[in-house]
Structure formats: C-alpha cells, structure tokens
Amino acid sequence: xxxxxxxxxxxxxxxxxxxxxxxxxxxxxxxxxxxxxxxxxxxxxxxxxxxxxxxxxxxxxxxxxxxxxxxxxxxxxxxxxxxxxxxxxxxxxxxxxxxxxxxxxxxxxxxxxxxxxxxxxxxxxxxxxxxxxxxxxxxxxxxxxxxxxxxxxxxxxxxxxxxxxxxxxxxxxxxxxxxxxxxxxxxxxxxxxxxxxxxxxxxxxxxxxxxxxxxxxxxxxxxxxxxxxxxxxxxxxxxxxxxxxxxxxxxxxxxxxxxxxxxxxxxxxxxxxxxxxxxxxxxxxxxxxxxxxxxxxxxxxxxxxxxxxxxxxx
Amino acid sequence: xxxxxxxxxxxxxxxxxxxxxxxxxxxxxxxxxxxxxxxxxxxxxxxxxxxxxxxxxxxxxxxxxxxxxxxxxxxxxxxxxxxxxxxxxxxxxxxxxxxxxxxxxxxxxxxxxxxxxxxxxxxxxxxxxxxxxxxxxxxxxxxxxxxxxxxxxxxxxxxxxxxxxxxxxxxxxxxxxxxxxxxxxxxxxxxxxxxxxxxxxxxxxxxxxxxxxxxxxxxxxxxxxxxxxxxxxxxxxxxxxxxxxxxxxxxxxxxxxxxxxxxxxxxxxxxxxxxxxxxxxxxxxxxxxxxxxxxxxxxxxxxxxxxxxxxxxxxxxxxxxxx
Numbered sequence: 018x019x020x021x022x023x024x025x026x027x028x029x030x031x032x033x034x035x036x037x038x039x040x041x042x043x044x045x046x047x048x049x050x051x052x053x054x055x056x057x058x059x060x061x062x063x064x065x066x067x068x069x070x071x072x073x074x075x076x077x078x079x080x081x082x083x084x085x086x087x088x089x090x091x092x093x094x095x096x097x098x099x100x101x102x103x104x105x106x107x108x109x110x111x112x113x114x115x116x117x118x119x120x121x122x123x124x125x126x127x128x129x130x131x132x133x134x135x136x137x138x139x140x141x142x143x144x145x146x147x148x149x150x151x152x153x154x155x156x157x158x159x160x161x162x163x164x165x166x167x168x169x170x171x172x173x174x175x176x177x178x179x180x181x182x183x184x185x186x187x188x189x190x191x192x193x194x195x196x197x198x199x200x201x202x203x204x205x206x207x208x209x210x211x212x213x214x215x216x217x218x219x220x221x222x223x224x225x226x227x228x229x230x231x232x233x234x235x236x237x238x239x240x241x242x243x244x245x246x247x248x249x250x251x252x253x254x255x256x257x258x259x260x261x262x263x264x265x266x267x268x269x270x271x272x273x274x275x276x277x278x279x280x281x282x283x284x285x286x287x288x289x290x291x292x293x294x295x296x297x298x299x300x301x302x303x304x305x306x307x308x309x310x311x312x313x314x315x316x317x318x319x320x321x322x323x324x325x326x327x328x329x330x331x
Numbered sequence: 332x333x334x335x336x337x338x339x340x341x342x343x344x345x346x347x348x349x350x351x352x353x354x355x356x357x358x359x360x361x362x363x364x365x366x367x368x369x370x371x372x373x374x375x376x377x378x379x380x381x382x383x384x385x386x387x388x389x390x391x392x393x394x395x396x397x398x399x400x401x402x403x404x405x406x407x408x409x410x411x412x413x414x415x416x417x418x419x420x421x422x423x424x425x426x427x428x429x430x431x432x433x434x435x436x437x438x439x440x441x442x443x444x445x446x447x448x449x450x451x452x453x454x455x456x457x458x459x460x461x462x463x464x465x466x467x468x469x470x471x472x473x474x475x476x477x478x479x480x481x482x483x484x485x486x487x488x489x490x491x492x493x494x495x496x497x498x499x500x501x502x503x504x505x506x507x508x509x510x511x512x513x514x515x516x517x518x519x520x521x522x523x524x525x526x527x528x529x530x531x532x533x534x535x536x537x538x539x540x541x542x543x544x545x546x547x548x549x550x551x552x553x554x555x556x557x558x559x560x561x562x563x564x565x566x567x568x569x570x571x572x573x574x575x576x577x578x579x580x581x582x583x584x585x586x587x588x589x590x591x592x593x594x595x596x597x598x599x600x601x602x603x604x605x606x607x608x609x610x611x612x613x614x615x616x617x618x619x620x621x622x623x624x625x626x627x628x629x630x631x632x633x634x635x636x637x638x639x640x641x642x643x644x645x646x647x648x649x650x651x652x653x654x
Contacts, residue, residue, distance in 0.1 A: 072404075108435045115436040122403065123436060127427045133393045134428060137400020144356075144382070144406065164423075167393035174388065329470055331439040331494035 018065040021291070021299060023222055024281050026064070027057040028303035030081040031278060033090060034253065036307050037080070037097060041257045045315075046097050050111035053081040055220075055252030058277035059184050060085040062225025063152060066233060072120045072138045072151040074131035076184075077112045078251075079124030082154055086121045088114075090306055091313035100317035107320040122151075128189075129155055129162035132181070136172045139179035139242075150233045151179045158189025160203050169244070173210040176241035180232055183244070184219065186251040191263040207244040219247030220277040223284065250275065335512055337505040340480040341371050341445075341487065345409065347516055348491045349379050352407060355491060356383040358398055359411030359445075360391075368413045369447060369506050395421035395444070399429050399496075402442045409491060415448035415500070416457045422465065429496040430471030439494040443487075447503040449541055449591055450639050456627035459635070461540075461592035466498050467568050467601065473522060474568040476500040478543035480510035482566060485520030492519065502541035523570030527579065531559035533653045535579040537602055538589040539565040542640060546589055549645035556646075558653050568598060576602065577609045584615035585652045589640050594622035621648050 018026075034052035041050070053060065056078075064085035067073070075082040080093060088104070096103025097111055104114040112126035122138060125131040135153030142149040159165060160183055172179050183203050187194055194201045207214025213235070217228045225247060232243045250272040254261050261269075285291045335343075348355050357372060357379075363386040366373025376384040387394040391412060398408035412418045418425075425444070432440040450459035466472045473495055477483035483501065490497040528543070529550045538546040543564040550560040561579050565572065580586045586606055588599035599620040606618055623638045 105435055105437065113431065113435050115438060117403075117438070122400075125428075127423060130396075130423065130427055133396020133424060134400035134403075136393070137397040137402070138404050139400075140397055141401045141404035141406050144401075164392045164396065167388070167390035168396070171388055171390055171393050171397065325434075329434050330473070331433045331441075 020285060021295070023061050023065055024285060024296065025299040025303050026061045026085055027222070027278055027281060028300050029090065029306055030057045030060060030084050032303050032307040033080055033084060033093070033310070036311060038253065038257070040311070047099065048097070048110050049256050050080070050097060051078040051256045052253040053078050053251070055272070055276065056184055056186055056249045057081055058222040058281065059182070059219045059225055059247045059249055062222045063182060063229050065226045066229035067150070067152065069120065070147070070149050071233070072122055072149055074122045074135040074138070074151070074153045075124040076131065076154050076156060076159070077124065077126055077128065078156070079112065079114070083114060083121055083124065087119045088116065088121065090310035094310040094314040095317045098314040098317070099319070100314055101320040102313070102317040106324070129159035129164050131155065132159065132162070132164050133168045135179055136168050136177050139172065139177035140175065142178050143175070148237055149178065150236050153179060153181050155181070155183055156189065157183060157185040157187070157194050157198065157203060158192070160206065161197060169206070169210045169212070169242070172242040173212045176239070178236045179242045180229070180236055181242065181244045183246045184249055185246050186249050188251060188255070188263070190255045193263065204244055204246040212241060213243040214246070215243070216246045216248065219249035220275050220280055222277065222281050249277070252276070332511050333514055334509050335480055337480050337483060337501070337508050337510065338369065338371050340484045340510070340512060341501065342373065342375065344484040344487045344516060345372065346375060346378065348488060349375070349383060354405060355407045355409060356385060357409050357411065358385040358387055358394055360387055360389055360413050362386060362411050367411060369503060371501070371506070372411070391417050391420035392424055396424040396428065398442055399424055399440060402440045403432060403438050407441045407491060409443040409445060412444060412446040414458045415446045415462050416460045418444070418446055418462060425466070425472060425496065426469050430469050433495065434471055440496050441494045442496045443490045443499055444497070445499045445501060447501045447506070449502040449504060450628045450635055451504045453630055453632055453635060455630040459628040463498070463500060463568060464592055464596060464598050467598050471496070472569065473497040474500070475522065475566065476540040476568060477566060478505070478540055478564050481512045481517050482520060482564070485517045486522070486566060488519040489522055493522070500540050504541050505544065508544070520566065522567045523572050525566055525572035525575040526564045527561060527575065528564045529560065529562040531561035532583060533559045534585040534587065534649050535561045535563060535576070535583045536587055536589060536645065536649060537563045537565065537576055539568060540591070542589040542591050545640070545642050546645055549642045549649065552642065552646050553649055556650070558649060560649055571602070573602070573605045573609070576606055580606050580610040581613040584613055586614065587619040587621060587648055587652055589645055590620065590622040591639060592623060593625045594620055595625045597622055616652050619648055619652060621645060
C-alpha cells in the first residue's frame with residue numbers, strides 16, 4: 018500500500034467516525050457505535066502489512082479495521098443506518114459485520130469474543146497449509162478476559178499462525194489501564210506462553226506496518242503466534258453519550274498533539290514531492306467518499322422484517 | 332441384527348464420519364490416547380491421528396471458540412465437552428458467536444458439541460446437570476437428545492452433516508446400555524421429527540434422552556395394569572416437533588412430560604404451554620410435569636435417587652392422570 022493511499026484511508030476512517038458521531042447527535046442513526054478516532058494508524062498500518070489471503074478479526078470498535086481492509090464505506094454506513102444494503106442487511110449494526118471475501122471475519126460485540134475464533138481460523142489455515150496469517154484485534158480491556166489466556170496458551174501450544182494485536186488505547190470503557198491491569202505492559206504476557214511479545218507506537222503508521230510485516234513473516238514461516246501491543250489513545254469517547262468524566266480535557270488536549278494523522282502528515286511532508294495541496298486533495302477524496310456513503314445509506318431501502326423468517330439456520 | 336452399547340455406536344458413527352469427510356475432526360479434553368472421559372473416542376487416534384482426534388488443554392471457552400472459527404472457515408469440528416456442567420464455561424462462544432453466525436452475519440457454522448448430561452452416577456451437583464434448558468431458549472442452536480443407540484447414530488450423522496451448531500446430548504447412563512441395532516449403521520435421521528415409540532390411547536408421555544428410555548419401561552409396566560400409554564421420544568428439542576405431541580394429546584386427552592432437570596424454568600414447561608395453546612379443548616386433565624425438584628443434584632445414592640424422576644414415579648403419575 019503506497020503511503021499516500023494509507024493517509025487517504027486513515028482520513029477516510031477519521032471522517033467516517035466523525036460523521037457517525039454527528040449523525041448520532043442529529044438522531045439520524047440509532048443504536049450504538051464505538052468510534053476509533055485516534056487509532057487509525059493501527060488499523061491502516063496492519064492492513065498495509067497483510068496479504069489479501071490473510072484473515073482479520075475485529076472488536077466492538079471495528080469500523081476502522083473493516084474500512085482499512087477494503088470495506089465499502091457505503092455498506093458499512095448502511096449497516097449503521099439499519100438498511101438492507103448494509104453488510105449484515107441491518108441485522109448486525111455497528112458491531113456485527115463480516116465479509117470473508119475481504120478476509121474480514123467480523124467485528125464482535127463481546128469483549129474478547131473474537132480471540133478464540135481467530136485461533137480457529139488459524140487452525141483451519143494450519144490444517145490446509147494455506148499460508149494464511151490471521152490477525153486478531155482486541156483491546157486492553159479484553160486482555161483481562163480469561164479466554165485471552167486460554168487461547169494464547171492453546172495457540173502457542175499448537176503453534177497456530179495467528180498474530181494477536183492488542184490496541185492499548187489507555188481505557189477499557191472508563192477504566193484506565195493502570196486501574197485495570199496489574200501489569201500495564203501487556204506485551205509482557207507473551208512471555209508466559211513462550212511466544213514473541215512486542216510493543217510498538219500505535220500512532221506511527223510506519224512503525225505499525227513494519228512491525229506487523231516482520232511478525233507476520235515469521236508467523237507465515239511456521240513461527241507460531243505472536244503478541245503485539247500497539248500503544249495508542251482513543252480520542253473519542255467510549256461510545257455515543259460518553260461524558261468522559263474519567264479523564265481530563267487537558268489530558269485529551271495533550272493526546273491530540275500525538276494525533277496519528279498529524280504525525281502521518283508530518284512524515285509524508287518530508288518528501289518534497291508531497292505538498293499541502295497533495296494532502297488536501299487526498300482529504301477531499303476521503304471526505305467525498307464518506308459524503309457518498311451517507312447518501313447511499315440514507316437512500317437505501319429498509320430491510321424487510323419478513324426476511325427474518327426462515328433465515329435462522331443455514 | 333447385533334447388540335451394541337450406546338458408546339460403541341457413537342464411536343462407530345464418529346469413525347464413519349471421519350472416514351467420509353476429511354473436513355471432520357474431533358477436539359476435546361482427553362479424547363486422544365485416553366479416549367474420552369466415557370471412552371467414546373477410545374482407539375480413534377490410532378486410525379485418524381492426533382491432528383483429527385485433537386486433545387486440548389482444559390479450556391472449554393477457547394476450544395469452543397476455536398472450533399467455531401474453524402467451522403466458519405470450512406472445517407466440520409465435533410467437540411466434546413466432558414460433562415455438560417462444563418458447558419457453562421463455553422456459553423459465551425455458543426450463545427454470542429455460534430448462534431449468531433447465520434441469522435446475523437449470514438455465515439454457516441457446521442459445529443457439533445457432544446456432551447453428557449444427567450445424573451444417576453453419584454457424581455454430584457457439578458457433574459450431573461441437565462442444562463439443555465439454557466440453550467433451548469437461544470435461537471440458533473439445534474439440540475439433539477437421543478435415548479437409544481440407533482437414534483444416536485442417525486442423529487449424530489445428521490448433526491455432523493448439518494451446517495449449523497448442534498448441541499448433541501449423550502446421557503451418561505446410556506453409554507453402557509446395550510441396544511439391538513442393524514449390522515450396518517442406520518441412515519441419518521432428519522431433525523424435528525419426534526417418534527411415537529409406543530402407541531397408546533390413555534395418556535401421552537413426552538420425554539427425551541434418558542427420560543425417554545425410562546418412559547418406555549414405564550409404559551410396559553402401565554400396560555400390565557391395563558393402561559395404554561403413548562410414549563413420544565422427541566429426539567430433538569430444537570427443532571421441536573410439537574405437532575406430533577399435539578396430535579397425540581388430542582387422541583389421549585391426557586399429557587405428562589418427563590424432564591430430568593429441575594421443574595422450574597424447564598423445557599417441559601415450554602412443551603406444556605405449546606400443547607395447551609394448540610389442544611386445550613381436547614384435554615380431559617391438566618397437563619402434568621414430572622421433573623427433579625428445584626435443588627442441585629446431591630451426591631449420595633439415595634438423595635440423588637430421591638431427586639431424579641424414576642420409572643415408578645412415571646407409572647404413578649400416569650395412573651393418577653388416567654384414574
């Protein structure tokens with residue numbers, strides 16, 4: 018993935034999430050959604066390092082992962098609008114979308130729910146000897162679920178081709194990592210299972226991309242699983258209506274200085290061929306894509322309740 | 332014809348399915364060299380190897396989630412949860428993932444979860460429960476509960492070939508029981524068809540799993556006393572073949588349901604409600620349930636026996652209904 022394209026994707030995710038927050042405030046979207054504003058470099062850095070055959074599982078905060086993996090923004094938006102054209106035909110909402118043709122095996126409404134599921138995809142890859150690497154996103158909060166430990170043990174034991182990526186964004190809903198983790202260095206937990214554990218600056222697209230590429234190559238080469246901790250910060254609230262009483266506005270202002278988009282722009286502009294105009298043009302492309310996504314979603318038909326009948330089982 | 336144990340026909344059926352379809356594999360705790368806690372998979376590792384008879388750590392949630400992921404990717408995992416009580420550790424993956432895959436995400440999940448429910452062995456309160464009620468109220472999980480060897484084989488074949496999550500109950504008291512079966516394995520039995528295992532005109536007895544086994548014995552005893560009981564073995568709880576039950580209720584006018592789990596909130600209540608909705612005008616007596624008391628299954632033999640429905644209790648309740 019060329020870097021300008023990566024920048025455009027990060028901006029697409031940012032605009033998508035900002036738009037969603039606005040649409041909630043305006044009452045045009047119902048239900049709930051968890052936005053990933055401030056975490057875009059993780060999603061796009063990982064996507065840039067993977068091959069098309071690779072698999073990805075996501076979390077409740079999954080729009081960015083899905084868009085980075087090539088999802089159609091209009092169909093993601095339509096899912097949030099509860100429309101027939103959404104990825105789950107309006108049945109899933111923000112947290113339940115899947116498209117195996119993109120190697121995207123689902124956002125997941127249960128914290129840590131995709132951790133064993135991803136190991137299952139990896140077991141399938143091992144059985145088929147397909148060379149596929151599965152990446153499993155989860156959060157610092159999910160690292161405290163029992164299933165995280167059960168699965169890391171099992172994945173290490175069976176040397177499954179899976180890369181566990183914890184997006185440590187500082188907060189499990191309102192609980193700061195220091196209040197929820199006895200050891201806030203989550204990558205350390207890899208040692209308990211005898212697998213590589215690394216930590217990377219999750220707001221640095223290039224660092225994420227290069228680290229994931231290196232770890233994925235090792236995994237693909239029958240290296241067994243690994244755990245990568247991406248340090249980032251959720252600039253948005255946990256979900257709609259989060260009053261953010263658990264942190265100060267000063268802390269947020271400080272975090273904004275480390276906005277992954279600002280850092281990406283600064284890095285790109287070191288190339289004399291990339292001017293402000295070039296970046297502005299990319300932002301425009303991203304903005305247009307989101308505007309079109311909203312139009313597509315709002316003009317899409319509602320799903321037909323009658324279609325639920327007879328669709329419970331395969 | 333030949334005589335086999337429930338355990339033996341399950342093992343033969345698993346082996347046949349493993350031979351038939353290379354995407355089928357087994358996974359569970361101590362199922363390899365050890366052969367499973369109840370010996371169902373004993374010897375299979377010799378033919379199929381440790382990749383397809385896959386031992387796991389004691390991690391029910393992880394192994395269930397791994398199976399679901401593999402299933403969505405195109406494998407056909409058959410997992411064993413050593414005692415049904417332990418399925419509580421895997422409920423999240425079954426309820427929030429497996430059950431949602433087709434209706435919400437639009438993806439098939441060909442998964443079979445084999446597990447033994449039930450008491451009668453003095454194993455105590457956490458190795459004796461019948462927890463099918465937890466899943467009967469979750470749309471998206473099929474439930475099979477055979478009471479004999481032939482049905483177990485036919486239903487297990489269907490379960491493995493089906494593209495949905497199936498909870499497959501193997502009552503632990505059935506494992507050593509011997510049954511007459513054909514020399515060849517039976518053909519797959521479609522889900523959602525209850526069996527009238529004995530015809531009768533006086534009272535309808537509805538049951539599944541081991542209680543259906545007991546209900547059959549009770550019907551023989553009842554016949555000796557001049558009462559002709561119609562015994563319906565549900566075979567599957569989801570889909571539930573309520574039509575067969577309702578038609579029988581209309582013929583006999585008297586219905587009792589036997590459930591091994593505690594009475595409150597049990598599946599018998601669901602059956603009773605549906606029978607009442609569809610056949611209340613035909614009922615000569617109120618629908619009755621025979622179930623365990625609302626108490627954990629105790630360990631001591633006499634205490635356990637006092638809790639779990641028995642043949643004499645089935646007979647007594649049927650006589651009360653008819654008399």
